[in-house]
Amino acid sequence: MSRAQPAEPIPAELVVMVGLPGSGKSTWVAAHLPGHTVVSKDHWPRARHREARQRRVVTALLADGVAVVVDNTSPSPAERAPLVELARTAGVPVRAVFLDVPVDTCRERNDRRTGRARVPLVGLYAAAGRLVPPSADEGFDRVDVLR
Ligand SMILES: Nc1ncnc2c1ncn2[C@@H]1O[C@H](COP(=O)(O)OP(=O)(O)O)[C@@H](O)[C@H]1O
Ligand SMILES: [Mg+2]
Secondary structure, eight states, X not given: OOOOOOOOOOXXXXXXXXXXXXXXXXXXXXXXXXXSEEEOGGGSTTOSSHHHHHHHHHHHHHHTTOOEEEOSOOOSHHHHHXXXXXXXXXXXXXXXXXXXXXXXXXXXXXHTOOGGGSXXXXXXXXXXXXXXXXXXXXXXXXXXXXX
C-alpha cells in the first residue's frame, strides 16, 4: 500500500533564471522546481512599477522562508544585482540557472508561439544584446548552465 506523504519542506532559496525569451526557462522551472513559488514580471504585464513590485513580492516570500524562483530573462548583471542583494539581506542562498540557448533557436521557438507568448523580435534581440552569462562574481552561491 502506498500513501501520499507530505512533501519534504523545500529549504528557502532564491533561484534567478537567466535566458532569452524562448530559451525554455518556464518549461524548466515547471519540470524541475515544482515546489518553488514562481515570481515573474510577466504575471503583471500591464502593471506600473513592475520591478519594484517584484522586489516587494520576493522580499516578502523570502522573509516567510519560501523557496522562490524569479522567471524573467534577467540577461544583465545590473538586472540581477537587486535580486542577489534581496537574497543576501534575507540570508538565503541565491543561485542562477542559465539556459544557454542560441538566439536563432529562441527565434524559431518564438516564431511558433502565438498571442502574448510571442515577443517582438526587437525584444528578443535587445535581450540578446544585453546578455552576459551569470557568474559567481555577482554574488551567486551557485551558477548552473544548461545547454
Ligand atoms: N528543452 C527544450 N527543447 C525544445 N523546446 C523547448 C525546450 N524547452 C522549451 N521548449 C519550447 O520552447 C518554447 C519556449 O519555452 P518556454 O519555457 O516558454 O521559454 P521561456 O520561458 O524562456 O520564454 C515553448 O514552445 C517550449 O515548448
Ligand atoms: Mg517564460
